[in-house]
Amino acid sequence: MYKSFSLARAYWQDGKNRKEIVLKLGVLSEEDAERWRITLKAFKNPNMSIGINQDNLIVMSNRAYLDVAVLLETWNLWGLNDVFDTKDDPSQREVSLSSLAAILSINRCIDPASKSQVSTWVRKTSLPLLQHVPAEEINASRIFRELASIEGCKDRLCRHLYEKMLERFPEAMKELFYDLSSTTFTGSRCLLVKWGHCKEGYENHIVLALIVNARGLPLYWEVLEGGTADATTISWLLAQLKEKFPSTIAIPTMVFDRGMVSEDNLTLLEESQTKYISAMDKNQLEGITKVDFMLFAQMTPDDVEDKISKHTDFIKLGDVNTYCKEIGVEGIRRYVLCFNVQLFKDQRKAREEQLEKLASFVSEQNRELLHAQKDRSKTATKEKFDTWLRRAGLQGFVNIELDEKYVPKKTTRMLKAILTYQGKASINESKKLEAGRLDGFWLLVTNHSEKKDGRFIQDTESVVRPYREKVVIESSFMDIKSFIEIAPVHVWKTEHVKAHYTICVLAHLLDRTISLALHAKPGRMTKEIVSHEKLYEEFAECRLNHTKTNPKQNSYRLTEPTEKHKELLERLGMRHLIGEAALKVLNVHQN
Numbered sequence: 142m143y144k145s146f147s148l149a150r151a152y153w154q155d156g157k158n159r160k161e162i163v164l165k166l167g168v169l170s171e172e173d174a175e176r177w178r179i180t181l182k183a184f185k186n187p188n189m190s191i192g193i194n195q196d197n198l199i200v201m202s203n204r205a206y207l208d209v210a211v212l213l214e215t216w217n218l219w220g221l222n223d224v225f226d227t228k229d230d231p232s233q234r235e236v237s238l239s240s241l242a243a244i245l246s247i248n249r250c251i252d253p254a255s256k257s258q259v260s261t262w263v264r265k266t267s268l269p270l271l272q273h274v275p276a277e278e279i280n281a282s283r284i285f286r287e288l289a290s291i292e293g294c295k296d297r298l299c300r301h302l303y304e305k306m307l308e309r310f311p312e313a314m315k316e317l318f319y320d321l322s323s324t325t326f327t328g329s330r331c332l333l334v335k336w337g338h339c340k341e342g343y344e345n346h347i348v349l350a351l352i353v354n355a356r357g358l359p360l361y362w363e364v365l366e367g368g369t370a371d372a373t374t375i376s377w378l379l380a381q382l383k384e385k386f387p388s389t390i391a392i393p394t395m396v397f398d399r400g401m402v403s404e405d406n407l408t409l410l411e412e413s414q415t416k417y418i419s420a421m422d423k424n425q426l427e428g429i430t431k432v433d434f435m436l437f438a439q440m441t442p443d444d445v446e447d448k449i450s451k452h453t454d455f456i457k458l459g460d461v462n463t464y465c466k467e468i469g470v471e472g473i474r475r476y477v478l479c480f481n482v483q484l485f486k487d488q489r490k491a492r493e494e495q496l497e498k499l500a501s502f503v504s505e506q507n508r509e510l511l512h513a514q515k516d517r518s519k520t521a522t523k524e525k526f527d528t529w530l531r532r533a534g535l536q537g538f539v540n541i542e543l544d545e546k547y548v549p550k551k552t553t554r555m556l557k558a559i560l561t562y563q564g565k566a567s568i569n570e571s572k573k574l575e576a577g578r579l580d581g582f583w584l585l586v587t588n589h590s591e592k593k594d595g596r597f598i599q600d601t602e603s604v605v606r607p608y609r610e611k612v613v614i615e616s617s618f619m620d621i622k623s624f625i626e627i628a629p630v631h632v633w634k635t636e637h638v639k640a641h642y643t644i645c646v647l648a649h650l651l652d653r654t655i656s657l658a659l660h661a662k663p664g665r666m667t668k669e670i671v672s673h674e675k676l677y678e679e680f681a682e683c684r685l686n687h688t689k690t691n692p693k694q695n696s697y698r699l700t701e702p703t704e705k706h707k708e709l710l711e712r713l714g715m716r717h718l719i720g721e722a723a724l725k726v727l728n729v730h731q732n
Contacts, residue, residue: 204267207702208680210271216243219650220301222237235275238290238291242647244279245291250651257631264276264279291640299361310355316393317393320611320618321349323348324346324627325346331638348364348367349363351646353613356613357614357617358650359650394607398611399422419608430478442489446482450464458601458602458606462482465479476584477585477587477601478582484581485581495535498533507564510563512548515559526543538573542565547559585604589604658713663712664709667705670709679706680706682700682703683699683703684700
């Protein structure tokens with residue numbers, strides 16, 4: 142038996158409930174009638190869980206969502222779209238430059254791929270939906286064509302980031318950290334590529350320059366020719382900052398490594414009235430300080446803290462590891478002698494480890510020498526041992542003597558004696574003690590030398606702390622080279638190589654912003670997640686499912702977020718990414 146059904150609209154008129162037939166559905170089975178009831182309830186309550194016949198449910202796609210959505214939200218928080226999409230851009234792009242730059246940057250964070258593979262990767266994510274970009278328009282040809290345009294926005298991008306950081310983190314902008322690194326390059330067609338010594342050995346490489354603030358957030362970068370020496374870039378840096386930030390930037394204190402220190406560079410910085418903090422080479426320590434460091438040579442890792450604390454001319458900084466002594470001011474240059482307990486222990490340990498390797502090396506070389514097939518040269522053999530000692534830093538107190546040895550070799554006609562050698566290492570303990578006299582010490586140089594009422598305006602700790610915090614830029618290069626994977630570089634045109642580095646720096650900006658947010662707000666269930674790597678791994682489980690139900694009704698639903706997902710989003714201030722409004726936008730876009 143079948144019943145006839147209609148859709149009716151209830152309303153109030155003349156103090157009475159009335160209803161109006163909107164649509165006559167006719168005779169329906171109980172199953173069909175129940176489907177209509179469920180559909181009507183779903184319209185009234187979008188969050189309602191609807192029971193659907195499994196045979197009528199088709200999963201159209203399953204895409205990465207929460208990891209890329211968090212990165213895109215971070216991109217938007219920095220207002221980066223405004224940099225790439227300017228009102229005076231006359232081009233009519235099917236895919237906006239900001240969308241393409243965001244996709245390329247997010248790809249480096251999640252799954253670094255060559256530019257030709259990004260188009261395949263992005264189709265497996267929700268980014269085209271989130272950005273309202275047709276996925277088929279994101280292809281390798283468009284990506285390569287727009288790289289030069291992306292790089293053309295770099296100067297504007299750097300100014301934008303500087304102003305944003307000054308507004309959001311003014312304290313972190315008092316010191317800027319500058320450093321160089323290198324990355325290897327396959328091929329030699331790029332004019333920037335040079336063969337030579339770099340951090341990876343002797344390779345074809347380019348040099349990467351980077352400036353970050355005290356929070357490790359990047360605000361200026363450049364690609365330089367391979368082989369560019371650190372010490373030659375200070376004048377270049379000052380010229381760039383003056384040119385790129387003519388009206389907005391008041392150059393703060395520049396913090397850089399000792400590799401960039403030279404007399405010319407320090408003079409240049411002083412003449413430009415740029416404040417700086419750096420360190421001198423170790424071989425300058427004794428000449429500048431006039432300190433007898435043999436007084437410290439007898440310290441050991443076990444008693445170092447007790448003995449250094451007895452030198453009352455050293456003051457202990459806020460932490461337990463660093464002690465400092467003001468040496469004095471020459472002209473406007475101020476020198477501070479610093480001793481770090483942990484550095485001392487590390488250097489002593491490294492020396493002992495090298496001595497252990499020495500025994501193995503000598504033994505291995507002696508075995509090889511016993512199997513010589515022809516007479517060995519004493520000079521060449523000695524040089525091989527001495528080269529190893531120099532590289533290990535042991536040449537000052539270790540000597541290797543060679544003893545002649547004849548080993549028999551049987552030939553087809555006769556038994557022949559081959560002249561070879563055996564090495565024997567000896568350690569001069571007094572010279573070893575002398576070699577360790579500078580362990581743990583370093584000498585800071587700065588032009589923060591102004592005084593008031595006989596005291597430095599910048600006290601000892603305030604000039605030592607920034608140099609000790611230069612690890613932030615070392616961490617930046619580590620993220621760019623290891624996690625974001627700047628190498629291998631799959632492009633060769635100069636502007637494309639520079640654009641690739643710009644994309645990698647923007648990816649690092651997103652990574653660093655997320656890590657800072659996680660550190661700022663610890664979790665309960667997720668307290669172990671304090672880095673962007675672990676966050677992306679956790680969020681990879683929350684995906685966007687595109688489903689279709691008969692008759693041809695499309696919808697997007699999220700994989701059920703876990704409690705850990707929710708807490709992590711709370712820590713980032715992005716709980717709305719799994720809310721009803723976010724899904725509503727996606728569903729409206731689809732239908």
